Amino acid sequence: MNHETYDPDDRIAALATPWAESALAVIRTSGQGCIDAISPLFSADLIHQKSREMLYGILSDPHTGEALDEIMAVVFRAPGSYTGQESVELYCHGSLPGIQKILSLLFRSGFRQASPGEFTFRAFINGKMDLTRAEAVQEIISSKTGKAQSMALNRLSGSLEKRIDHFKQMAAGMAALFAIQLDYPDDEVDAPPMPMNEIRDMKRGLKELIDSYTVGKIYQEGVIIALAGRTNAGKSSLFNLFLKEDRSIVSDVHGTTRDYLESWISLGGIPIRLYDTAGLRQSEDPVEEEGIRRTREVMENAHILIYVLDGSIGLSSEEEDILRTEPSEGGKERILVWNKADISTVTPPEGAISISAVTGEGFTELEEVLRSRIFRDAAHVGSEAVVDSLRQKELLERAYSGVVKVEEAIHNGLPVDILAMDLHDVLQALGEITGEVSSSDILERMFSNFCVGK
Ligand SMILES: Nc1nc2c(ncn2[C@@H]2O[C@H](COP(=O)(O)OP(=O)(O)O)[C@@H](O)[C@H]2O)c(=O)[nH]1
Ligand SMILES: [Mg+2]
Incomplete structure (x- = not known):
């Protein structure tokens, strides 16, 4: 979005629901005068309609008289709307030609197509939400599991904003203290003591939030897991077990899965992108060879490899070689699964999970092992405020290192005006998180990731 040319007074419109055939579609508009602009297009009286109440009517083109749709409309008077501006929302039928007609009518009636994230951007500049909440809107929409969604919802209700505000108050308190110190000459005995406890508390609190990023990222972005192993080991069977449905073709004909399949699954709320791959084996068949090439590609990109071994026939020499290599070579986690335990007469290799x-x-044990591997590097975090945006995490780190600098400066007996400068950095970083101080490129980067209609 280019908000250099951004004009908060013009009227914007966009489809807020997916561009697809559906029962209902919602078209969102915002901007001063939008009730007046839509009123001549609508059969019922929008001008005197109460705010936030549905009104039934026919939407038609005033020039041709053509009726476009039977809809429900809601008016929002400023500042009681999502954007903080006057808004009208139209609930129409989810017909693609119908939506197109309505949008083009709006564009002919003084609205322009909203840019991605522009509604939320307006909400931010109109003080309806701080940046942590604005980011949460996008995170809610893109969350893939219930758990991820409720974590983002927590941020939308301001859990993170409150934590940051708390830090800001602490820093402001310290700044006040430093200001008093400046008034005391060196030899004065009863100068107030340095705020060492506050510094310690702030360091701990900031560190906690920074650490929560690992967990936040896992829930928001998910983890990529690939099933690998030779043909017929049972990868597709295991894939289906994870999905709890028969998505992947299971067959005792070798090389049945020639391409990879992928699906989102939830592992206790953790979104997992699970891949079933073609088995790894030598093949003369060009199609299967291509499948094997793609398998290697998927294996490369996975965070965790589940290596499926065929327990009914034991290890091949190739597999023995693989087992001898470092399990986490290339920074990848590897989990060995000894499949077909129901008919296996061979002793599984060390560390393999029999399933x-x-x-x-x-299977339950495998899920447990996966969970503990996923969270291996993640610090334990409480559920209230979790950071999952890289932008926020980097600013928290900047604030943290600022606090460390203040602490060091105190230890080294540096003059108070130096402390005050370091502390200013801390306040600056914290302010950027919530958006009090924000440069235009940060805003641009943030809001352009949104979808149109948000
Ligand atoms: N008895 C038994 N058979 C299995 C098990 N897992 C897979 N199979 C069978 O092994 C064959 C190959 O399975 P499939 O999932 O297609 O293996 P893939 O080639 O690795 O995808 C099929 O006939 C499956 O029914 C298992 O745990 N026990
Ligand atoms: Mg298969």
């Missing part, structure tokens, strides 16, 4: 993709035995 049966057919009977489901051992």
Whole structure:
């Protein structure tokens, strides 16, 4: 979005629901005068309509008289709307040609197409929400599991903003203290003591939030897991067990899965992008060869590889070689699964989890192991405020290192005006998180990731 040319007074419109055939579609508009602009297009009286109440009517083109749709309309008078501006929302039928007609009528009636994130951008500049909440809007929309969604909802209700405000108050308190110190000459004995406890508390609190990023990122972005192993080991069977449906073709014909399949699954609320791959084996068949090439690509990109071994026939020499290599080579986690435990007569290799993709035995244990691997590097965090935006995390780190600098300066007996300068950095970074101080490129980067209609 280019808000250099951004004009908060013009009227914007966009489809807020997906561009697809559906029962209902919502068209959102915002901007001064938008009730007046839509009123001549609508059969019922919008001008005197109460704010935030649905009104039934026919939307038609005033020039041709053509009726476009039977809809419900809601007016929002400023500042009681999402954007803080006067807004009208139209609930129409989800017909693609219908939506197109209505939008083009709006564009002919003084509205322009909203840029991605422009509604939320307006909400931000009109003081309806701080940046942490604005980011949460996008995070809610893009969350893939219930848990991720409720974490983002927490941020929308201001849990993160409150934490940051708390830090800001602490820093402001310190700044006041430093200001008093400046008034005391060196030899004065009863100068107030340095705020060492506050500094310690602030460091701990900031660190906690920074650490929560690992967990926040896992819930928001998910983890990529690929099933690998030779053909017929039971990868597709295991894939289906994870999905709890028969998505992938299971067959005892070798090389059945020639391409990879992918699906989002939820592992106790953690979004997992799970890949079923073609088995790794030598093949003369060009199609299967391509499948194997893609398998390697998927394996490269996965965070965790589940290596499926066929327990009914034991390890091949190739597999033995693989087992001898470092499990986490290339920074990737590897989990060994000894499948077909229901018919296996061979002793599984050390560290492998015995399961049966057919009977489901051992599956719960596999899920447990996955969870603990996923959270291996993640610090334990409470559920209230979790950071999942890289922007926020980097600013928290800047604030943290500012506090460390203040602490060091105190230890080194540096003059108070130096402390005050370092503290200013801390306040600056915290202010950027919530958007009090924000440069235009940050805003641009943030809001342009939104979808149109948000
Ligand atoms: N008895 C038994 N058979 C299995 C198990 N997992 C897979 N199979 C069978 O092994 C064959 C190959 O399975 P599939 O999932 O297609 O293997 P893939 O080639 O690795 O995808 C099929 O006939 C499956 O029914 C298991 O745990 N126990
Ligand atoms: Mg398969």
